[in-house]
Amino acid sequence: MEKMLLAGLGVYDWLDDRLGLGMMWNATMGHKVPRSVNWWYVFGSCALFAFTFQIITGIFLAFVYIPSPDHAYQSLYWITHKEVLGNVIRGIHYWGASAMVLVVFIHMTAHYLTGSYKFPRELQWISGSLLLICTILMAFTGQLLRWNQDAYWAVVVGAEQAARTPFIGGWVMQLLTAGPVVGGGTLTRFYAIHVFLVPGAMLGLIGMHLYLVIYKGVSEWPIPGEPVDPKTYWPNYQRILHEDGEPFFPVGTSRDAFMGLLAGVVVLALAVFAGAATLGHPADPTLPANPRPDWYLIWYFALLALIPPSSEDYFIILFPALAFGVLFLIPLANKGERHYSKRPWAVAIVAFAAIITAILVFEGYESPWSPVFVGPTNSGIPSVPQQATRGLNAQQLLGAHLLHTEGCMACHMIDNVGGLRGPNLTYIADRNTYNQLVTRIMNGGGGMPAYGNTLTPKKAAAIVAFLQTLTQFPQAAAGNSP
Amino acid sequence: MSISIPTLTRKLMTREGFLGIFTLSFGALGGLAVGIPIIGYIFVPLFKQPAERWQTVTFSNGPKSGKTITLSQIAVGDTVEASFEANGPVPWAGRTAVQAAWLRRTGQNSFIAYAVYCTHLGCPIHWLNEPKIFLCPCHGSVFNADGTVAGGPAPRPLFHYETRVVNGRVQIKTHPLPIYS
Known part of the structure; x- marks a missing residue:
């Protein structure tokens, strides 16, 4: 036993x-972090865990997936429905992306x-912002690969x-x-961007991000009333580490490991029980579609639908430009209070963004x-429900039928x-006269x-005539025909 | 650490300084020489535009799907969905090698072929045969049978392809994805 232990130590010494x-361990797991670091x-x-799992499941999906327009959908269908564990791998990749x-x-x-x-x-903020852009790019390009x-x-x-970008729009589109x-060219291009270009950039950026965690240290939990002053911050931070720091392993890592486990279990459960996004109909340029992005982009889709159409040309370009511009400019305000209780505007911005995003996702x-x-x-138009057409005369029945054939029910x-595009017609005749309704239709x-x-x-x-049969006030309607 | 110009000049005028400049400039030249064609490859789609071609159209969907559209099969005033091969699809493009258009017969030998892309954001519009309108499923833009805007957020009339009739067959001149700006 003792011999084996000694032999084992010998092997370790040789590898070290x-x-x-040991040097690597001390520089990473052993690097000092402030004791005030917490669950946030x-x-x-x-x-980082999510990214790692995306890489691994992505590679495994590539074992089977064929980035060609005549096989992409089929190979994904195969992965999802025919292959053992295929739906789990695809499910983890799908829910992992959301996570x-x-x-x-x-x-x-x-x-x-x-x-x-x-x-x-x-x-650190700038490299993180670039990683955010990469994450969104991955989400968008990944959706396309379902073809x-x-x-x-x-x-x-x-x-x-x-294409609406000023001057260079046409080129960007091409x-x-x-x-x-x-x-076909689009699919392979998006495939290469999704599996090589952006992940490659992300590996580099994550390397920079992690290097900076070590080089500039993990920030201490802020204390209200102790603003950052570039002249004194760094010596002060060194003092905090020296007097009250603890190695990243095992206290900090235990929190990370617990959270990673929790997230992993949730993603796995969703993958197994809810599965990946349904594949729907294969890509067909001749068939109807109402494309809708996955939830992480649907807020932008909703935003574009809700702004006045006349402002769209500017908005489509200016909004992303401004949003990312502001993101990169945030660290210009690199001095002063850190704690949120002393930064009401920061709290207000976050609360406002969260509420707006929630509303937009719902609306989307x-x-x-x-x-x-x-x-x-x-591509069919909904029909007037049967209960609304009971006991009607020929003219009224024709009216109900016309609401279907003339396309009215698509929006009303x-x-x-x-x-829901136009007003609900159920009680429209209670609020409008016969002539008003005819005028509006014509x-x-x-x-x-x-x-x-x-x-x-x-x-x-x-x-x-049909609309007038629908009323909240059946008695009054009796004497209301033209 | 700051360095003055004279110190820098003195440092560069040594063997090490020369070899440093040598390394950087030859590295840059090599990178540039190999890098230009490599990076240029990304921009190939800007230069490689296949020539527009006349394509015979077929019925897109429904019972006559895939059949060539001839003059006898579409009455004056009718609008049908037609498909045709896009210009220069890759050989493995599958179903996405085709494009769709709403083909409207306006006279004995005249047709208009509207692109299916809504002028608002590019979603595929539907033709409703009774009210004679195109309706976009995304944001409810509406176009009249003549392609003009009838309602909704669409800013401009529908794009249309050139058409011609050859030996009783309808042909459409291919066109890249229309740019609405």
Whole structure:
């Protein structure tokens, strides 16, 4: 036993001599961190774990996935439905991506609120911001690789947005699509960006990010009323480490390990029980689509839908430019208070951003601005529900039928069926006279097309006759016909 | 640590200084020589635009899917979804080698072929045959049968491809993804 132990130690000594293991350990795991480091510091390592798992599962997906338009969808279908454990690997990659975006945002918010980006860690913030951009790029390019209807048209929409960049828009679009239209060249380009270019950049940036953790140290938990002064901060920080620091291992690492385990279990459970995003219909340029990004970009999609259309040309370019510009400029304010209790504006900005994002994500899923289509190819118009047509005369029935054939129900709702794009028509006749309704149908307005060119007055009358049967006040309606 | 210009000059005028400059400049030259074509490869799509071609169109969907559209199959005033091969698809492009257009017969020998891309953000528009409008599923832009904006956020009329009729067959001239700006 003792002999074996001694032999083992001998092997370690040899490896340590040739590899410098002890030196490496002392410089990383052994580096001193302030004792005030707490649970808010776990999200950086959590993001690193997520990235590691994305790399590993990504490589395994590449074992089977074929980045070619005529096989991409099929190979992904194979991974998801035919292969043993394939759906788990794809599920981890899918939920891991969500986890990574979420954790990166929490990590960034925590260090913004504690002012950790201030002197001397400004470049830590900058490298983190670049990593954030990379993370978003990964999320967007990853979605395309599914090569389904949503993916295909999301790239068309992305390219059309890029094309609006002043002066160079057309070029940016051509570089994105890598061909005259979205097609085979686009897929391989996005594939190379997703699996080589951006991950390569991220490896470099993560290296810089981690090097800076060691070189400039982990920031101490801020104390209100103790502002950062570049003249005194560094000696003061050295004193904190010297007097009250503890090695990163094992106290700090135990928190990181627990959080990593928790996140891993949640991601695995989601992968196994909820599975990856459904694949839907394979990409087809001739079929209808209503592309919608995954949740981490859906807030931007919602924002674009909610702003006035006339401002879009500027907004599409200026918003991302401003958002990232501000992000990079944040560490210019590298002095002063760090603690959030002394920085009301910082707290207000975070609260405002969180509330707006939550609302936009909700709105994005609801999409009240989108017409509703039904049926197998998603191109049919909803029909007026049957309970609304009981006991009607021929003219009223024709009206109900016309609401379907004329496309009205794509944007309007009757008894909770139909679209939210335009006003709900269920009790519209209670609020409008016969003539007002006819006028609105014939002339349009407020986003609605004028039906006067294609709809006969008789048909318009039938539609209004039907709408007048729907009322909250059945007694009053009796004497209300024209 | 700051360094004055004379000190720097003195340091550079030594053997080490010369070899330092030698290393940096030859490294830079080598990097540039190899780097220009490598980085240039990224920008190839800007220069490699396949020529536009006339393509015979077929029915996109429905019972006649894949059949060539001839004059006898589409009445004046009708609008159907047509597909055609895009210009220069890669040989492995599969289904994405085709493009779609809404083909409207406006006269005995005249057609208009609207691109399916909404002028708002590029989503594929639907044709509704009864009200004779195009409706975009994304943000509810509406276009009249003649391609003009009838409602919603779309800023400009639909893009249309050039069309011609050859031996009773309808042809569309391919065009890259239209840029609306």
